[in-house]
Amino acid sequence: MRQVVIRCAGKSFAMPSRRGKFFRTTDGEHNALSFRQRIAVVVGTRPEAIKLAPVVQELQRMRWARPVLVTTGQHGPVVHETLACFGLRAQVELTLPPGAHSVSELTAGLLSGLGKGLSTPAAQAVVVQGDTSSALAGAMAGFFSAIPVVHVEAGLRSGDLRSPFPEEAHRRMIAELSDLHLAPTRAARRNLRAQGIAAERILVTGNTVIDAVVSASRRPPVHHDPALRRIERTCAPLVLVTAHRRENWGAPIRRIGAAVATLSRQYPEVGFVVAAHMNPLVRTAIEDCLRDRPNVHLPGPIPYDTFARLLARSLLAITDSGGIQEEAAAFGLPVLVTRDNTERTEGIDSGLARLVGTQESEIVTAAEKEFAREGALSGDADRPFPPRNPYGDGRAARRCADACGWLLGERPKPSELPEETR
Template sequence: MSGRQRIAIVVGTRPEAVKLAPVVRELQRTRWAEPTVLTTGQHGTVVRNTLACFGLRPEAELAPPANARGPAPVAELTAGLLSSLGSRLRATDVHAVLVQGDTSSALAGAMAAFFARIPVVHVEAGLRSGDARSPFPEEAHRRMIAELSDLHLAPTRAARRNLRAQGVAADRIVVTGNTVIDAVVAASRNPCHRTVPELREIEQDSAPLVVVTAHRRENWGEPIRRVGRAVAALSRQYPDVTFVVAAHMNPSVRTAIEESLRDRPNVRLPGPIPYDAFARLLSRSVLAITDSGGIQEEAAAFGLPVLVTRDNTERTEGVDSGLARLVGTDETEIVAAAEKEFAREGVLDVRKPDLSFPRPNPYGDGRAARRCAAACGWLLGLAPRPSDLTDQET
């Protein structure tokens, strides 16, 4: 590995593992990079298992801040991560640090690298909702990370415009596409080898599938309960449809959505789902109901319509293309929007399991990770600048 540039990739949560894994794989293929995955321990085993889906393992895993009362408050979590990441980066010879998205680990990683005078590369830069407090705290995180970054890897041209509006220099931005498209397509092709009996039953079921998730901090409590009640109503109205509720790791979040669904015969509650199995479920589904930003993007890889249980979204490309629809958390709105999707010709016909929209994917062409790796080489003076993804390529 002599002469290679050491690049630290900070991974705190499962979505970060998903979106950064393809970039790590591409960096491994270069002649100039020595990528090292540094996990913060926030999602523990889930992150390790997700990385393993892509044949990766962390070089080091930090211990997250302990909190006997449950999940750490954002300020406490960020402070602890900043301290541990700062110590780790000071003890190693690192030439660049990659962070992804808008989590506390991404912000702490960017800050730690900045304080250590190490160049910061921000993957999935430039997403904006326009409201600094929604989603909370992610919108504020991504704005702050932009101020600390040396290279901004924007997933779309709209993200690039947002960065330019914030004052980021044009020559510090590369439009790459979103790495989640690379990840979800690759994972959906993995052979089914997970030992979760209920997942095997779901994969063998020929009924139309609807995937449901809920986890956003601003939806905790009653909003998530409303989503659960809406899904319960839909399960009664459509007994031949299977609703798969992919649980969040946080037990209180999980309980809130599941409490209305436990006795429904066509609702499956398998708990947290391994990423490759989840990708296969998405590829077979007819609808997703979610507050997840990542799933809005992942669904687009399969032309899957999404009902977004939020009042706004920074993934505006999906809404503009017609793949995603904002429905909030009102039960009546969710049910009415799902009824409209189910009414489309052929959606609930089990003989047509591969329905897709005849639209280009607004989030990229599946080669985003390759552009991200090349852009890192360009930042370090070791590779030419990659061409931006253009509108015509999406």
């Protein structure tokens, strides 16, 4: 099979070509053989599934593309359940050996599996998202196989190599291996330029999580879990709580739980929904001090569409999650970020998010200020989509899909996120 050389973003890639081949139809006419470029989309964690699902959906609509979902097994069955919320399923499923893994063991296992998963049959491009071990392994596997790498949500930086750990290091390493950097914001583009990434290899697309969360929040509830049904039907104002970051494991997460317990006693009219993490040790650390509190809900893992609807009607989020900082902005929801720094600086700058650390007193004081705002405890679930959402306009996935086409010579260079929404 002959090869063509694709030039994009200042780089060249040799690709197998099937252009120019024909087949004979029943009426004797010759038509060009349709060749869809295989785009391997690597998904290892629940947040990756959420943020890449809209991109896969857009690629499925493109005549030139054949997206191939590759799941790594990093977060287990919850990834497949989340993809199913978007009507998607994996074409390639990798597995990890059971048991706990160190970061190095996890990365090595993922790299070994992805090295084979991307080559049988060969992909024309590999898409990774964010900063997980799966994303790093996917970028490394693509690089080692001479497959161009597209990094969705590129350019986030906290400025501290060890916080969040190991995600900040992953981001920087993925940037060195990627051929096309899809930055969610202008700030992310500036971070990439500061790292020495060429401007022509960066596109500002907005964040695909805005596409995902708004779409999911509009789905009608279909519950098989009575606990989730009760939560969604309650008229009480809600606070959504999550905690999972590795640097918060142990005492910090227990302090977050203690703060929520204090708030639940001070505000019995407010419901506190603690969304469980998949890691049972992380989950137990925060839930232990919240059991038997009548207005604290511990429903276990929450399906993404239910989570999106709860987020849309909450009055406050308390979280160390980067994704929730972005998702909350889609609904104008204030966020208390239980970390000492964040790479999502746009939320801080806009006033939607506030860094509060993990000390119990600081979290309680910050929440009290939010509750004291006029109308905060009214239970009003109607929140307008902010006209100047700092994370995008809900069209990021289409830009990402078009950017993949541009990289492979199938589409013109897409327009970036409009200036007024950045």
